[in-house]
Amino acid sequence: xxxxxxxxxxxxxxxxxxxxxxxxxxxxxxxxxxxxxxxxxxxxxxxxxxxxxxxxxxxxxxxxxxxxxxxxxxxxxxxxxxxxxxxxxxxxxxxxxxxxxxxxxxxxxxxxxxxxxxxxxxxxxxxxxxxxxxxxxxxxxxxxxxxxxxxxxxxxxxxxxxxxxxxxxxxxxxxxxxxxxxxxxxxxxxxxxxxxxxxxxxxxxxxxxxxxxxxxxxxxxxxxxxxxxxxxxxxxxxxxxxxxxxxxxxxxxxxxxxxxxxxxxxxxxx
Numbered sequence: 001x002x003x004x005x006x007x008x009x010x011x012x013x014x015x016x017x018x019x020x021x022x023x024x025x026x027x028x029x030x031x032x033x034x035x036x037x038x039x040x041x042x043x044x045x046x047x048x049x050x051x052x053x054x055x056x057x058x059x060x061x062x063x064x065x066x067x068x069x070x071x072x073x074x075x076x077x078x079x080x081x082x083x084x085x086x087x088x089x090x091x092x093x094x095x096x097x098x099x100x101x102x103x104x105x106x107x108x109x110x111x112x113x114x115x116x117x118x119x120x121x122x123x124x125x126x127x128x129x130x131x132x133x134x135x136x137x138x139x140x141x142x143x144x145x146x147x148x149x150x151x152x153x154x155x156x157x158x159x160x161x162x163x164x165x166x167x168x169x170x171x172x173x174x175x176x177x178x179x180x181x182x183x184x185x186x187x188x189x190x191x192x193x194x195x196x197x198x199x200x201x202x203x204x205x206x207x208x209x210x211x212x213x214x215x216x217x218x219x220x221x222x223x224x225x226x227x228x229x230x231x232x233x234x235x236x237x238x239x240x241x242x243x244x245x246x247x248x249x250x251x252x253x254x255x256x257x258x259x260x261x262x263x264x265x266x267x268x269x270x
Contacts (some may be wrong), residue, residue, distance in 0.1 A: 006083055010267040012228065013129040023129050027083040030076035031257030037209035037217045037224030039096070040068040041145070042088030043119075043126055049086055053111040060086075065118045067108035067149070070208025075257060076123070086160060089125040091145070093207045094172055099146040102165030105208050106146075106153035114154065121148035163202040167194040171203055175211060179218040180241035181270040185211065220255050223248060225266045236260070 006027050013021035022039075023045075024030075042065075049060040053074045058240040060066050066086075068074055070093050078084045091106055096241045100106075108138035124133070124141035128243050133141075171188050183259075185196035188211060192199060203234070226236040 008266050011129060011264075012267060014132075018135070019125065019133075019211060021087070021125065022089075023085070023087045023131050023181055025083060025085045026076070026078060028078050030078070030084075033073050033075045033256055034069050034257035036090070036255050037070050037072045037207070037213055038090040039070060039208075040066065040088055040090055040227075041122055041125065042066045042086050043122065045085040045087060047082050047084030049076065049084045050079035051076045051111070056110070058112050060109055061260060062115070063119070065113045065115070065122055067113060067118070068111050068179060069107055070105070071213065072111070086138050087126045087129070089122075091125075091142070093209075094169070095142055096146045096149070096231065097165070097206055099143055100150060101164070102206065103150065103207065106149035108149070108152070109154045113150050115148075118148045118152060121145045163205055164194060164198070165202070166191050166200040167199055167204045171199055171211060172207060172214065175215050176218065179222075180216060183211075183215060191250070216251055217255060220248075221250065223260065224263070227260060228267065233260055233264075 006025060008024075008026050008030075010022055010024040013019075031051075044060045044062055044064065044066075046062070049066070051058055051060075051074050053068065053072065059079050066088075090268065096104075108118075108227075121141075121144045124137060125145065127133075170192050174188060174191055175183060185200060188199055189196040200211060203209075203214070207214060209217070219242060222240040223236045223242075226239055227233075231239070232246045233249070237245045240248065242251070243247035249260055252258075252263070256263060
């Protein structure tokens with residue numbers, strides 16, 4: 001089908017240090033297959049937002065809530081010739097875990113829900129990105145969202161395991177403090193006091209991704225902040241701890257489905 005003449009754009013809310021919130025429009029093809037280590041929770045404002053998720057093409061329309069699980073590969077494209085507009089918030093699993101305290105991460109089958117409880121619970125995060133959100137407002141919204149996700153979640157048998165939440169949380173904090181260094185599982189084991197393979201398993205179950213992927217995503221977050229501020233690709237890559245620009249670019253595409261140069265071109269603050 002012929003596409004419309006509208007240009008693609010992404011607008012990012014200003015308070016990205018706490019939660020990344022975006023509103024975007026894509027005319028036709030949006031994202032290559034990619035995966036990130038956050039929940040991607042959103043709703044389609046106009047058009048049809050189509051994406052492959054767990055091997056099946058899904059179609060998000062108005063009134064639905066998208067909940068893409070951490071580290072689940074997906075892409076994005078328009079399901080109609082008019083393009084699609086949507087809002088999305090990216091929420092770290094650690095923020096959900098701060099409320100659930102070690103329960104398995106909530107999982108929404110098919111990546112789309114029509115449950116009115118979830119739709120209501122996402123209203124605050126998915127309001128206009130021009131609206132400033134106070135800290136207490138965000139914290140209340142996070143609690144409501146975590147409760148709604150937990151209530152309607154599907155939990156495979158493989159997720160009903162026991163694990164050490166405290167050790168995994170310490171490992172996550174350790175990665176944050178040394179995100180620019182080349183951290184190993186041996187470093188985590190020595191500093192956390194739990195054997196590396198049990199710690200790695202617990203980390204994946206509780207935070208939705210591996211320790212290495214978590215480290216890489218923290219570096220990519222820094223890259224995005226620097227790019228928005230006007231840094232060059234080389235400077236952004238070096239400052240975040242990547243070996244070079246090509247190293248950063250490869251990981252950026254895998255995480256966000258766009259090249260960093262294209263992302264920088266279409267992204268701006270409201």
